[in-house]
Amino acid sequence: MTPTCYDLTGRVIVVGSGIAGLVTALSLAPQPVILITRAALGAETSSGWAQGGIAASMGAEDSPALHLSDTLAAGDGLCEEEIAATILGEARGAIAALEAFGVVFNRHPDGQFKLGLEAAHTRRRILHVAGDGAGAAIMQALIQRVRQTPSIEVLEGLEVRRLLVADNRIGGLMAESRYRRITLYTNRVVLATGGLGGLYETTTNPSGNYGQGVMLAARAGAVLSDMEFVQFHPTALDSPQRPLNLISEALRGEGAIVVNEKGERFLGALPGAELGPRDMVARAIGAEISRGGRVFLDAREAIGARFRQDFPLIATLCGQAGIDPAHDLIPVRPAVHYHMGGVATDLRARSSVDGLWIVGEAACTGLHGANRLASNSLLEATVMALRAAEDVSSAETRSVTVPSAPSYPPATDLSIVREIATRDLSIVRVGAGLTRAVTQLLPHIEDDSPSSDAAIVAISIAVFAWLRQESRGAHARSDFPELSMVALRRHMNLREILDTASIIAERSPGHTIQRKDSLT
The missing domain is CATH 3.50.50.60 (FAD/NAD(P)-binding domain)
Structure with missing residues (x-):
């Protein structure tokens, strides 16, 4: 064509x-x-x-x-x-x-x-x-x-x-x-x-949105910043549907509470409880689910019969899943929501x-x-x-210097990158997982495979997350659970990201990288 x-x-x-x-x-x-x-x-x-x-x-x-x-x-x-x-x-x-x-x-x-x-x-x-x-x-x-x-x-x-x-x-x-x-x-x-929620299996974003703007700008030489900070919304409707439907925290703002399968209100120790910062609430809910439990929003007393009038969209979404939020608990789980x-x-x-x-x-x-x-x-x-x-x-209108156009890339394949991001770049990270993600993503970029565009976005998250050896805001590492004394923001272009990725990958036994000069 x-x-x-x-x-x-x-x-x-x-x-x-x-x-x-x-x-x-x-x-x-x-x-x-x-x-x-x-x-x-x-x-x-x-x-x-x-x-x-x-x-x-x-x-x-x-x-x-x-x-x-x-x-x-x-x-x-x-x-x-x-x-x-x-x-x-x-x-x-x-x-x-x-x-x-x-x-x-x-x-x-x-x-x-x-x-x-x-x-x-x-x-x-x-x-x-x-x-x-x-x-x-x-x-x-x-x-x-x-x-x-x-x-x-x-x-x-x-x-x-x-x-x-x-x-x-x-x-x-x-x-x-x-x-x-x-x-x-x-x-x-x-x-x-x-945004880039489509990089993940569980997201409230359109599944095809994997960070195309970040990829396009990065390939063009633009500087990226703060790529490690991926926000998980604490309360997406827990269902087989993908992407997941959002259950707005406006419900919690009106008094809805969060309980586990035992009916326990387990967020009480967090600052603000149900209305605490999203990262804390999301991790607490994620921990309950990781132990094999289930988590629910309970709006029956706080909102009850007013639910459909005040929250018609959420009432419809719940109804499609067979839930009447005026009388039933709403099953929820964290999902990628914002970058x-x-x-x-x-x-x-x-x-x-x-x-x-x-x-x-x-x-x-x-x-x-x-x-x-x-x-x-x-x-x-x-x-x-x-x-x-x-x-x-x-901005000044000037004549366009026509650059040479690269060949059209193949259609994007998200499947491999989505599996890696969901596993290693999730709500809680660890250094070994970040190294594994970098090691597995690099070959797709270097080979310019159908996964390369999405891999550029995911490896940027992984590299920034690997460098941030602390837990801060939406970025949590189980191997560095404390907040560091220095609040540092990073700015890197794609060349710097891939150079750093190569250094990280070299620490993975048996891995070799053949670097290419062209990334556009």
Whole structure:
């Protein structure tokens, strides 16, 4: 299949149609934008599945300073305070922007926002849309506005396979569908490709989302940061379905409790108990399941007959599994939910590659630190999309240096990498397992096998996790259970990651690596 080439000099390409991608495209109007999405517009995005809502300090007893304090506490020493303060301080503007795009937040009869409470927040500051279907409702409004915006051209069913780079500058991208391959030349690309939960067997993310933005940017030479911090949501619906359905911690915010199969409320020793930091709650629930027990959410007394009215989406999901949460216990288990790491960006969403911006979960701004505070993700996605659009608009339009295009890679195979990540990069890690993961992943990268794209993302997690010889936030190691005295964030490009991986692998008896020069 011979690719068709198009010169889009002067036009912006946005890759991804979650909240971050849609807000970026809308905010660039009336500039012409090409929006590329692997599935239908807004489909297969974590944004559309978000239940909790968006965190913003809008209440009379709240403030950006209090929101920042809670965020820093959850981030376990690794938040970039100045960056966090800036993003959280722009919450009101972000909410206003979403409302201008047609999002209707829940309000009281007097016009004040209805504000919910979630784990590790000391104030009610979670804004909802359509009850517990916030993500889908926000997406519906944004998609409708995108389709009404003539400056945005949407290319659906097209997957970006490689970025084209010359002299550390973006020159375009390569994309393909089942029927065609295209090469688009441009000097401005925004990646909004979402998270990496698809690397794992148990996740609340779309199964095909394995960190494509991280892979694309890494292959292009961009610096990655904090890759080891993978957040497990404590309460996914425990069922045979994959991916797992999320059971929002908004239930716990309304008083639902966590019990084991004996009816014991075992989280009492944790700070905040059911509303403690996600990493602690997830590990405690994981430990109960590891010992052979089962874990349940009990909302019968706290919510009871109000359940379907207050949480219609969760009630439907439970009903599909034969559970009536007004009268039954809800079986839950931890599942990969969010990635705090990603492509390192500044407050303008710029990566280390000229002409490449990253927004949403694929980016690592420093807001979340070692453990994301609940519902800060949609806020960050919106704020940084607005900031990216402003910066992209002011970026100099120059002629594109057409780089040489590599051959199209084979279709991605996730099966082998998913097995390794699930086994060795899970909720609790150990050095021997991390070494094993690195040793098994490296050959797939070096041989450029169908597993290589996913392996690049997984090996980045493994290397960062191997280097972090402590337990902090969402990163826990059984061989280094204590918090170290130094709160260190790492920034590495792919060459540095693979060099480190080779050193780790050399410690594995009988393993040899043949390094290649080309990684693009």
